[in-house]
Amino acid sequence: MLRLYFTPGTISLAPHIALEEAGADYEQVKIDFSTVQQNSEDYLALNPRARVPLLMTDEGSISETLAILLYIAQRFPEADLVPLADRFATAKVMEFCSYMGSTVHIAHAHKMRGRRWADDPEAIEDMQRKVPENMAACFEMIETQMFQGPWVMGGQFTICDPYLFAIARWLEGDKVDHSRFPKVLAHRIRMAERPSVKAVMAKGGA
Amino acid sequence: MLRLYFTPGTISLAPHIALEEAGADYEQVKIDFSTVQQNSEDYLALNPRARVPLLMTDEGSISETLAILLYIAQRFPEADLVPLADRFATAKVMEFCSYMGSTVHIAHAHKMRGRRWADDPEAIEDMQRKVPENMAACFEMIETQMFQGPWVMGGQFTICDPYLFAIARWLEGDKVDHSRFPKVLAHRIRMAERPSVKAVMAKGGA
Numbered sequence: 026m027l028r029l030y031f032t033p034g035t036i037s038l039a040p041h042i043a044l045e046e047a048g049a050d051y052e053q054v055k056i057d058f059s060t061v062q063q064n065s066e067d068y069l070a071l072n073p074r075a076r077v078p079l080l081m082t083d084e085g086s087i088s089e090t091l092a093i094l095l096y097i098a099q100r101f102p103e104a105d106l107v108p109l110a111d112r113f114a115t116a117k118v119m120e121f122c123s124y125m126g127s128t129v130h131i132a133h134a135h136k137m138r139g140r141r142w143a144d145d146p147e148a149i150e151d152m153q154r155k156v157p158e159n160m161a162a163c164f165e166m167i168e169t170q171m172f173q174g175p176w177v178m179g180g181q182f183t184i185c186d187p188y189l190f191a192i193a194r195w196l197e198g199d200k201v202d203h204s205r206f207p208k209v210l211a212h213r214i215r216m217a218e219r220p221s222v223k224a225v226m227a228k229g230g231a
Numbered sequence: 232m233l234r235l236y237f238t239p240g241t242i243s244l245a246p247h248i249a250l251e252e253a254g255a256d257y258e259q260v261k262i263d264f265s266t267v268q269q270n271s272e273d274y275l276a277l278n279p280r281a282r283v284p285l286l287m288t289d290e291g292s293i294s295e296t297l298a299i300l301l302y303i304a305q306r307f308p309e310a311d312l313v314p315l316a317d318r319f320a321t322a323k324v325m326e327f328c329s330y331m332g333s334t335v336h337i338a339h340a341h342k343m344r345g346r347r348w349a350d351d352p353e354a355i356e357d358m359q360r361k362v363p364e365n366m367a368a369c370f371e372m373i374e375t376q377m378f379q380g381p382w383v384m385g386g387q388f389t390i391c392d393p394y395l396f397a398i399a400r401w402l403e404g405d406k407v408d409h410s411r412f413p414k415v416l417a418h419r420i421r422m423a424e425r426p427s428v429k430a431v432m433a434k435g436g437a
Binding site for chain 1: 281288290293294295296297298299301302304305306318319321322323325326329330332333336338339341347348349350352353356357358360361365372378390412
């Protein structure tokens, strides 16, 4: 049995969708950020890094979005969420996911999580002011250099797609006009029509 | 043929060591940050994200450290740099590498690359002041929660080891006393004795 620890509005949406795409049998446990439940003793015992998503497996826990996504793809190979037989194509999937995690998600995080990197309230406000510019630059890169279409990697739906979808939903809140990126916007609409995404929405995962 | 684009002092050291561990036949091309060569027209044509490392393969380029490391492990399976037959063990390797890329490297980057996230010089200075505290917190997490020993994942040397080694070498510059983390310090000394690391040093990769 798999158990996904998730919080609506966070990047846990990506593995949540991947689990549905895989047809996985899983439980979901909501971690409530409004009560700072991620810092509770019980949750820190599961994930000392106090973050979601976390995937509990029979063998132990996995944190980090990219690691969870690759695990889901490997555990449910019939869903074909990563072209595992092709090491170069797999590398391009991981390249995209790593860019999402280590650049795009970080650009966004400077809006709400500035305290991680600065103490001065004015420094934190300055970071927040730069978020729209940085997120727009990231999505310009995705739109013009990385996105193939109709899915991120071209014809095959992969773990890149829920990752992009989850972060693209932050653009309005980050004060970026999504219509500047028509390919990514069309992808977002395409994603919203998938049964997996509808299922996660119905379960409160977004 | 493989070609690694690298810059001494950067995270390109990690895949550089992995290539040596794998016994790979590869060329190396130095990208000179002192002349901002990463923003040259020629390099942007290879990597529009203007970063190292980049690995050129017969099928195309791969950016992002974690993606390059996994590719090297898959291309040279006899080197056994990731326990590929065990999907959970593979997930734990990816979890560690993702933490290094999306948390530890980012904590460090606020020293030299603050302009990515703020414009105000005082904000950038405030970020720089917090780097020692953040890097120490990351290494406390690694030392107490993640590192198994003698290698990161226990008995097997994996791609996690060059990744940790490359970042641990930044601790002095980040004003963190490495002796606070004796397991990671012993790992660093153990790494420095490996032929792969000595080979990269001799080739100017660090």
